Amino acid sequence: MKIAYFDTFSGISGDMTVGAxxxxxVALDALRAELAKLPLSGYQLSQTERVQSGIRxxxxxxxxxxxxxxxxxRAIARMLxxxxxxxxxxxTALRIFTVLAEAEGRVxxxxxxxxxxxxxxxxxxxxxxxxxxxxxxxxxxxxxxxSALPMGKGFVPSRHGVLPIPGPATVELLKGWxxxxxxxxxxxxxxxxxxxxxxxxxxxxVPQLQxxxxxxxxxxxTLSDRPNLLRVVLxxxxxxxxxxxxxxxxxxxxxxxxxxYEHVMERLFAAGARDVFLAPIQMKKNRPGMLLWVLxxxxxxxxxxxxxxxxxxxxxxxxxxxxRVALRRESKEVVTPYGSVRVKLAYSPDGRVNVAPxxxxxxxxAREKEVPLKLIYEAAVRHARET
Numbered sequence: 001m002k003i004a005y006f007d008t009f010s011g012i013s014g015d016m017t018v019g020a021x022x023x024x025x026v027a028l029d030a031l032r033a034e035l036a037k038l039p040l041s042g043y044q045l046s047q048t049e050r051v052q053s054g055i056r057x058x059x060x061x062x063x064x065x066x067x068x069x070x071x072x073x074r075a076i077a078r079m080l081x082x083x084x085x086x087x088x089x090x091x092t093a094l095r096i097f098t099v100l101a102e103a104e105g106r107v108x109x110x111x112x113x114x115x116x117x118x119x120x121x122x123x124x125x126x127x128x129x130x131x132x133x134x135x136x137x138x139x140x141x142x143x144x145x146x147s148a149l150p151m152g153k154g155f156v157p158s159r160h161g162v163l164p165i166p167g168p169a170t171v172e173l174l175k176g177w178x179x180x181x182x183x184x185x186x187x188x189x190x191x192x193x194x195x196x197x198x199x200x201x202x203x204x205x206v207p208q209l210q211x212x213x214x215x216x217x218x219x220x221x222t223l224s225d226r227p228n229l230l231r232v233v234l235x236x237x238x239x240x241x242x243x244x245x246x247x248x249x250x251x252x253x254x255x256x257x258x259x260x261y262e263h264v265m266e267r268l269f270a271a272g273a274r275d276v277f278l279a280p281i282q283m284k285k286n287r288p289g290m291l292l293w294v295l296x297x298x299x300x301x302x303x304x305x306x307x308x309x310x311x312x313x314x315x316x317x318x319x320x321x322x323x324r325v326a327l328r329r330e331s332k333e334v335v336t337p338y339g340s341v342r343v344k345l346a347y348s349p350d351g352r353v354n355v356a357p358x359x360x361x362x363x364x365x366a367r368e369k370e371v372p373l374k375l376i377y378e379a380a381v382r383h384a385r386e387t
Contacts, residue, residue, distance in 0.1 A: 014131070
């Protein structure tokens with residue numbers, strides 16, 4: 001799993017986040033192309049190298065030629081939803097704007113949908129948030145951790161008047177997050193930076209990492225007590241199979257109409273069984289029979305046993321608790337030239353990813369497109385690995 005650790009010793013802002021991602025290898029031209037999918041104009045993007053305390057960093061800048069504009073959360077959400085922005089980027093950006101709107105709504109006593117952004121509604125802030133989402137997607141970051149945040153001190157002007165540092169929305173966004181008040185000579189965490197943290201990061205023990213890269217994003221100010229940088233460290237974690245205790249129920253049957261087994265299996269799966277299988281066996285007096293085997297949660301013992309007694313001719317059920325070692329897995333939907341297919345991904349300790357397309361999805365597309373089923377499978381596996 002690819003992990004990003006945000007080392008926020010000088011706080012965080014949207015432009016510092018994007019700068020760190022550019023330093024890590026995200027191409028500015030690729031970011032420009034993605035942002036061009038939004039109906040925004042009157043801005044130019046640039047990146048320059050800055051050196052602070054002997055550390056090379058990337059300064060990301062958005063030069064706006066049009067006046068700052070107020071935009072509602074509803075308008076920004078609609079703009080993103082109706083755009084051709086990469087779906088994963090769109091989803092992350094919407095999540096960041098949503099947590100920000102909810103925080104602003106709590107501060108001003110209005111519903112999130114009714115929130116109007118001032119500074120954050122400006123073009124440069126929209127670029128920063130979508131740029132941060134694009135960086136997470138492009139670098140393949142699957143989980144984000146962040147350090148405790150220095151909150152700074154003082155006051156800052158805004159459309160609502162002079163506000164204390166940290167600002168009210170920033171405080172709302174970081175409820176439950178470890179912070180250090182009066183650490184830093186100015187605003188160290190901007191509302192955009194706080195929204196990124198609240199939407200995508202977690203503060204927990206960082207797992208053991210194999211470090212792969214580090215990027216530095218430069219802030220606007222020059223601070224006297226520290227370099228004004230956001231450090232983003234990338235690393236990989238080894239996938240450790242998890243152990244879990246499960247229940248096995250099994251019974252031998254030699255006198256049940258074979259047509260009924262399909263119905264029995266359907267009921268067991270509907271009741272929460274993890275797996276069900278049948279195996280031919282040779283029983284006493286040389287009678288052919290079936291072994292009916294069920295894997296489920298320990299808490300479902302009575303429910304699954306009741307189904308077996310009700311739906312089969314068994315007079316007794318054997319049960320045992322087993323330990324299962326399982327890989328971490330997840331389900332995703334990939335888009336192939338034939339259509340969308342759900343796939344299951346399983347992550348091995350050696351870094352390999354096993355891909356298993358959903359049979360029913362592949363079968364449906366094979367019939368609709370009149371192509372061999374194996375081509376749908378191959379396309380689903382290929383696109384899953386590419387994304």
